[in-house]
Amino acid sequence: MAVTRSVLCFGLILFFFVLQRGVFGHVICPGCQAPFVRLDHGCYMYLFSNFTKSWSDAQAYCRSKYANLATITSQRENNMIVSYVRSKFPVSFSWWLGGNDMAQEGRWVWVGTKSVMTYTNWYPDQPDDSGGREDCLHLWQNYAHRWNDEWCGFAKNFICEQ
Incomplete structure (x- = not known):
């Protein structure tokens, strides 16, 4: 006994x-369940993704984890994510976020809530819909950790958020 x-x-x-x-x-x-960790007020997948997918496949992967691609609603949240990414991934990176203008060109919404973006952190002259096919949002180190619109079919790392 x-x-x-x-x-x-x-x-x-x-x-x-x-x-x-x-x-x-x-x-x-x-409020955060593994493999998610709390960063400020959100739950983000630990180390984000260490593999690449198209925007739609990344969103499907996030949904399989009961999450969505990340929504960034303030400069503070953007800075926190950039700081975390820079500390964990010092090499060049490009990360899918949850924004897109697939339904209506120029009307950027968040995938999880379908709400129109009120905070943005676009690189100058972005979004530009280059070639008429850039409908998905990514955070890009080459653009000083600012946002860019990109063709959704490219394989990129991604950030899931609960």
């Missing part, structure tokens, strides 16, 4: 440790 109780106590301690620390050793705050 004493051995069973010890094993049970150890199991409960281990369970609560994993619950608090998350699968990857990062503190999981209330």
